[in-house]
Amino acid sequence: MIRIQLVDDEPNILNSLRRLLRRDGWQVDTFSDVEEALDGLLQHDYAVIVTDYKMPMADGVTYLKFAKQKQPDAIRLVLTGHGNNEAMAKAIHQAEVYRYLTKPWDDHEVIATISSAVELYQLQKDNRKLRNENQALRAMVKARDEELLRLEADIPGITRIRRDADGSVLLDDDASYPG
Amino acid sequence: MTEPTLPAQEQPSLDARLEQANRQLLQSEKLAAIGQLAAGVAHEINNPVGYVYSNLQTLENYLNDLFRLTDAIGTSGSLEDLRQIRDNIDYNYLREDLRDLLAESREGIERVKTIISAMKDFSHIEEEEFRLADLHRGIETTLNVVNNELKYKAEVVREFGDVPQVECILSQINQVVMNLLINAAHAIEEFGRITLRTRLADEQVILEVEDTGRGIEQEHLNRIFEPFFTTKGIGKGTGLGLSLSFNIIKKHNGEIEVHSQPGKGTLFRISLPVTQPSEPLVPAQDKEKPI
Numbered sequence: 001m002i003r004i005q006l007v008d009d010e011p012n013i014l015n016s017l018r019r020l021l022r023r024d025g026w027q028v029d030t031f032s033d034v035e036e037a038l039d040g041l042l043q044h045d046y047a048v049i050v051t052d053y054k055m056p057m058a059d060g061v062t063y064l065k066f067a068k069q070k071q072p073d074a075i076r077l078v079l080t081g082h083g084n085n086e087a088m089a090k091a092i093h094q095a096e097v098y099r100y101l102t103k104p105w106d107d108h109e110v111i112a113t114i115s116s117a118v119e120l121y122q123l124q125k126d127n128r129k130l131r132n133e134n135q136a137l138r139a140m141v142k143a144r145d146e147e148l149l150r151l152e153a154d155i156p157g158i159t160r161i162r163r164d165a166d167g168s169v170l171l172d173d174d175a176s177y178p179g
Numbered sequence: 180m181t182e183p184t185l186p187a188q189e190q191p192s193l194d195a196r197l198e199q200a201n202r203q204l205l206q207s208e209k210l211a212a213i214g215q216l217a218a219g220v221a222h223e224i225n226n227p228v229g230y231v232y233s234n235l236q237t238l239e240n241y242l243n244d245l246f247r248l249t250d251a252i253g254t255s256g257s258l259e260d261l262r263q264i265r266d267n268i269d270y271n272y273l274r275e276d277l278r279d280l281l282a283e284s285r286e287g288i289e290r291v292k293t294i295i296s297a298m299k300d301f302s303h304i305e306e307e308e309f310r311l312a313d314l315h316r317g318i319e320t321t322l323n324v325v326n327n328e329l330k331y332k333a334e335v336v337r338e339f340g341d342v343p344q345v346e347c348i349l350s351q352i353n354q355v356v357m358n359l360l361i362n363a364a365h366a367i368e369e370f371g372r373i374t375l376r377t378r379l380a381d382e383q384v385i386l387e388v389e390d391t392g393r394g395i396e397q398e399h400l401n402r403i404f405e406p407f408f409t410t411k412g413i414g415k416g417t418g419l420g421l422s423l424s425f426n427i428i429k430k431h432n433g434e435i436e437v438h439s440q441p442g443k444g445t446l447f448r449i450s451l452p453v454t455q456p457s458e459p460l461v462p463a464q465d466k467e468k469p470i
Contacts, residue, residue: 012227
């Protein structure tokens, strides 16, 4: 289940966004309180975190910096009422924000941006999973090779099989295998 | 100081010019303050406009769903089909959420309305007449205008007493309150508290604005009412807010005093007579403290 966290000090904004995202089959958790949002990070893994830029107590960038430590994989988005590009540049650098959305927002843009964030999250997750699997397989192959080398060193020729024309395995008459 | 050397006939015209200069200064300070606030107010309006707009689009989707159901009444063969559509469109959720959607949208529009009318109240510039006014209403209007400057800096506590209507020029008193509130917010570094108090004492209404900010340095304390004195950075303050506040209060035959402890906070106390003396507002009164 894809979970999305929305943080904004204005409950009506949260409700409106929740309505907007209802149809996409995502689990949307909303928080109007930054402390509670932080607690939320301990309870669930989020694919995407969207936060207001300006909030009482903590601003969005500070919150996202925390969120990044707790859940580095979640894709971070900022919702802002300010057209202040300098502040946004700061946000993007400090909290590695994926994209920012402006208030008032365009519904299609919000859905498209969150969808692409979800996609990125899933790609990164799949990527990581494949990389881990790949590593595990390599480790297995390596262990096998080492075992073969060890056997070959003990008993030269043991890892090689000779066959005749019809594919039968040939055993050396003079071989003296133990056991 | 130069008065004795002036020919007698020039005195009234100089007084009139001074009065006019005062008025212009007051006006430009007010416009500067409004300009400063406009950015904040725009942000304040962004939120409600944002969600109301989005809600309207959602409402359109809901209506389309509901029309699917009502249109089907004419075309579908059985009640079972209708039930199917009803379940498909999540009818129970729509029903429930429609009320919330409308209530929240109405709330949003009301907020925009409040902010706009507060701005309008505020920019009444030519209203020069003394009349009985409700100070608490003025304070609420002002809080609405500066809300965006305050809400990230302080919790606002109202300790309003039972005070009568006061004979004043409310738009000017609002401006004083706005100056004090913005100064209070600027004085607070992280997050603090701003307390607004009113009470009646000896035919005077007392209005206090207290903050938990950094306080005013002793050496600045007797300069804060001087024109153009400011400790705020360039572009942050004109240095006119408190000096104009001082003049406004003087014009109302009131007093403004300040108590401050560096590191602890600042308290501004204004006292205003409930009724003005029978001959209110003669320009000559300004001669003791011209701008």
